Amino acid sequence: MLLDSLNEECPGIHTVCVDLSNWSDAQTTTEAVGDLDLLVNNVGVISYQSLLTTTEEEYKRVYDINVASVIAVTQVVARNMVKRKTGQYSVLCEYKRL
Numbered sequence: 001m002l003l004d005s006l007n008e009e010c011p012g013i014h015t016v017c018v019d020l021s022n023w024s025d026a027q028t029t030t031e032a033v034g035d036l037d038l039l040v041n042n043v044g045v046i047s048y049q050s051l052l053t054t055t056e057e058e059y060k061r062v063y064d065i066n067v068a069s070v071i072a073v074t075q076v077v078a079r080n081m082v083k084r085k086t087g088q089y090s091v092l093c094e095y096k097r098l
Contacts, residue, residue: 020069021061030076039077039089043070066093 003015018029020043045065047058070091081087 020073021064023064023068023072026069026072027076030073035080035084036077037087039074039087040092041070041074041089042092044093 003017007013007015014033016029016033019025043066045062047054047062049055049058070093074089074091077087077089081089
């Protein structure tokens with residue numbers, strides 16, 4: 001698994017696996033991690049459907065992961081950073097066609 005490989009290469013980091021399309025799961029998992037000094041929130045999925053054929057379900061999937069999950073995770077981390085008066089976060093994303 002990719003996360004196992006990453007943990008072996010960088011033993012000082014903490015990785016988690018979460019379904020980012022689920023707001024509640026994303027926030028609960030993020031809260032369980034505890035205090036973070038740095039968050040690099042790098043999220044992005046693309047849809048290969050064209051504008052003319054994209055379904056509402058596909059649009060919601062892309063939106064939930066590319067937009068809502070960024071807000072859900074960053075919100076939890078930023079609240080904790082403000083409370084502790086320390087920390088940094090960065091949001092990286094790439095949007096392609098929908």
